[in-house]
Amino acid sequence: MKRKLCTLGFLTLALVALTLGSAWAKTIRIGLMCPLTGSWASEGQDMKQIVELLAAETNKAGGINGDQVEIVIEDDGGDPRQAALAATRLTTKEISAVIGTYGSSVTEASQNIYAESNILQVATGSTAIRLSEKGLPLFFRTCPRDDEQGMVAAKTLGTLGYGKIAILHDNTSYAKGLADEAKSLLEKEGKTIAFYDALTPGERDYNAILTKLKSAAPDVIFFTGYYPEAGMLLRQKMEMGWNVPMLGGDATNNPDLVKIAGNKAAEGFMFLSPPVPADLDTPEAKDFMAAYKAAYGNAPGSVWAVLAGDAYRVIVEAVAKTKDTASDKLAAYMKGEMKDFSGLTGKISFNDKGDRVGDLYRVYKVDAAGAFVLQP
Amino acid sequence: MEEFFQQLTNGLAVGGIYALIALGYTMVYGVLKLINFAHGDLFTIGAYLGLTLLVSMGLFDKIGPLPAVILLAVMVMILVAIIGAILERVAYRPLRQSPRLSAVVSALGASIFFQNAIMAIYSPKFLVYPHDILPKTVINIMGLDIPVMRIIMFLTSLVLMLALYFFIQKTKIGTAIRAAAIDQGAAKLMGINVDRVIMLVFCIGPALGGAAGLMVGLYYGQINFSMGWMYGLKAFTAAILGGIGNIPGAMVGGLLLGVIEALGAAYISIAWKDAIAFCVLILILIVRPTGLLGERVAEKV
Numbered sequence: 285m286k287r288k289l290c291t292l293g294f295l296t297l298a299l300v301a302l303t304l305g306s307a308w309a310k311t312i313r314i315g316l317m318c319p320l321t322g323s324w325a326s327e328g329q330d331m332k333q334i335v336e337l338l339a340a341e342t343n344k345a346g347g348i349n350g351d352q353v354e355i356v357i358e359d360d361g362g363d364p365r366q367a368a369l370a371a372t373r374l375t376t377k378e379i380s381a382v383i384g385t386y387g388s389s390v391t392e393a394s395q396n397i398y399a400e401s402n403i404l405q406v407a408t409g410s411t412a413i414r415l416s417e418k419g420l421p422l423f424f425r426t427c428p429r430d431d432e433q434g435m436v437a438a439k440t441l442g443t444l445g446y447g448k449i450a451i452l453h454d455n456t457s458y459a460k461g462l463a464d465e466a467k468s469l470l471e472k473e474g475k476t477i478a479f480y481d482a483l484t485p486g487e488r489d490y491n492a493i494l495t496k497l498k499s500a501a502p503d504v505i506f507f508t509g510y511y512p513e514a515g516m517l518l519r520q521k522m523e524m525g526w527n528v529p530m531l532g533g534d535a536t537n538n539p540d541l542v543k544i545a546g547n548k549a550a551e552g553f554m555f556l557s558p559p560v561p562a563d564l565d566t567p568e569a570k571d572f573m574a575a576y577k578a579a580y581g582n583a584p585g586s587v588w589a590v591l592a593g594d595a596y597r598v599i600v601e602a603v604a605k606t607k608d609t610a611s612d613k614l615a616a617y618m619k620g621e622m623k624d625f626s627g628l629t630g631k632i633s634f635n636d637k638g639d640r641v642g643d644l645y646r647v648y649k650v651d652a653a654g655a656f657v658l659q660p
Numbered sequence: 661m662e663e664f665f666q667q668l669t670n671g672l673a674v675g676g677i678y679a680l681i682a683l684g685y686t687m688v689y690g691v692l693k694l695i696n697f698a699h700g701d702l703f704t705i706g707a708y709l710g711l712t713l714l715v716s717m718g719l720f721d722k723i724g725p726l727p728a729v730i731l732l733a734v735m736v737m738i739l740v741a742i743i744g745a746i747l748e749r750v751a752y753r754p755l756r757q758s759p760r761l762s763a764v765v766s767a768l769g770a771s772i773f774f775q776n777a778i779m780a781i782y783s784p785k786f787l788v789y790p791h792d793i794l795p796k797t798v799i800n801i802m803g804l805d806i807p808v809m810r811i812i813m814f815l816t817s818l819v820l821m822l823a824l825y826f827f828i829q830k831t832k833i834g835t836a837i838r839a840a841a842i843d844q845g846a847a848k849l850m851g852i853n854v855d856r857v858i859m860l861v862f863c864i865g866p867a868l869g870g871a872a873g874l875m876v877g878l879y880y881g882q883i884n885f886s887m888g889w890m891y892g893l894k895a896f897t898a899a900i901l902g903g904i905g906n907i908p909g910a911m912v913g914g915l916l917l918g919v920i921e922a923l924g925a926a927y928i929s930i931a932w933k934d935a936i937a938f939c940v941l942i943l944i945l946i947v948r949p950t951g952l953l954g955e956r957v958a959e960k961v
Binding site for chain 1: 792884934
């Protein structure tokens with residue numbers, strides 16, 4: 285009996301100590317959902333490294349209003365089904381907000397799960413239009429939308445003087461959305477769409493598609509899919525001895541594109557994208573790039589991972605200013621009061637739908653050395 | 661018409677790879693009635709080992725492209741064969757007497773293990789074979805532009821397939837494999853070491869898969885840890901199309917699947933390419949449930 289009492293006493297004591305402990309050092313938990321595996325794994329790994337680096341900096345500087353930040357990471361595998369599971373797991377981990385994720389179809393699978401649990405979501409690379417047209421009050425994104433990209437694409441193709449355009453997408457919600465957007469804009473301008481179809485991502489041999497494209501004889505190919513396929517297309521296009529110019533959407537913005545295609549095949553390839561990390565010129569961005577290089581030895585691969593950094597900074601800013609972690613308060617602050625917050629990728633403000641406001645897209649061209657050169 | 665033949669060559673090039681991988685599925689199925697789901701990942705391992713050996717040994721500079729490729733292929737095939745044999749010993753042999761479903765689960769587990777092991781060892785990023793190690797010459801045959809490497813690749817897979825076919829049909833060990841495929845018990849009674857036959861099957865199949873991986877790496881250049889899934893699925897389909905358990909069937913099925921895909925993409929829709937290929941598969945299976953050349957399976961099931 286005595287022994288039982290003793291144990292009970294200990295347990296109570298331990299419990300009290302635990303509750304006291306957590307009350308003392310309150311930690312703010314922020315979720316990060318990113319593709320650590322799957323074909324977009326290199327994006328996800330960068331997202332993780334960037335957010336972890338920024339969180340470590342916040343904590344070193346004393347946290348947010350004295351509270352430490354903890355990042356809770358779940359892998360979405362770049363796959364909608366896995367994302368739904370990852371989102372469900374994250375909602376049980378007492379997070380105040382979640383960052384992520386990269387692919388639009390993947391984000392879409394997680395949106396309602398976060399919405400039902402009242403968790404603020406800041407997507408980073410998901411540019412599909414309909415994500416923010418669902419009336420979810422807690423959904424934000426630090427990347428631009430495809431309608432803006434579609435507009436820039438149509439404008440760019442017009443300026444370059446191409447009349448007969450082939451559009452190729454890969455049936456993901458992002459790529460198809462952008463392709464449809466560009467197609468309708470181009471048709472309105474009276475351009476000929478010589479070809480409109482989708483490839484299957486993840487394959488190695490796209491010769492059948494290229495042969496078909498070639499027989500349509502377009503002036504230019506506009507490919508709205510992702511970098512692994514774009515790299516293969518460029519490479520096999522060169523091997524066929526076909527010199528048609530190719531323009532890519534923003535998902536082709538990844539240095540792996542040049543690695544896959546080879547410098548020779550990639551030379552002259554153009555793509556639309558928010559500025560790549562090396563072209564970011566705000567002081568925040570320069571400090572961040574230096575810190576990132578010091579920590580990991582190289583520059584982050586693409587701008588999408590840096591947008592995850594911006595998502596983190598926006599959330600931290602909102603928590604710091606509102607001194608609260610309730611999602612609706614954070615959302616109200618971000619929509620109403622956050623104006624021209626200086627992010628890593630430029631000034632950040634959000635409109636009522638949670639979309640980032642502002643003109644972000646640039647045109648890039650790959651040079652002979654495989655570097656991405658900003659076009660004036 | 662020119663486009664038709666161009667697409668035909670496109671299809672044959674892809675189909676050659678499918679066929680080579682399909683052989684691994686079909687051989688294992690023939691002998692063990694087991695679908696080796698890890699086979700696609702052995703193909704991936706072939707591609708990665710090829711890259712590692714290529715980069716670390718610098719063969720291309722030392723002995724020139726042709727001997728280098730042959731030496732590389734031999735090394736990759738031996739290594740992947742060893743991995744295949746270990747896989748059989750660890751994941752399948754202990755389950756030989758258990759229900760067939762357990763072995764299938766074990767195969768799926770092995771597949772996940774391999775995929776994650778490759779990811780952990782080599783990173784999840786896309787890796788790229790060095791550019792410009794192979795000639796990029798394109799020759800023009802009757803108005804068709806065909807890269808020389810493609811012809812070599814296709815011929816290599818044909819040679820490997822024919823070598824396997826004659827090995828199985830004409831040699832003593834081949835006869836033992838066929839005997840074990842028909843009836844393991846009777847084969848044992850006739851003095852055939854069935855365990856060794858199965859081990860051998862698990863060496864030959866993966867070796868061919870590894871060779872296919874190396875070819876894909878060398879020709880297409882880009883490899884990543886999940887590439888085996890897509891190829892595995894297609895090759896598995898090809899094996900069924902030709903009649904699973906039947907070696908010439910796997911070859912015919914692979915080539916046919918590649919051609920159907922290319923022609924479907926060319927004349928109907930690229931986005932529906934896979935759907936078309938699978939519709940053809942279903943149609944063929946309705947007419948011939950055992951696949952194009954398969955007969956034995958119907959008796960077994």
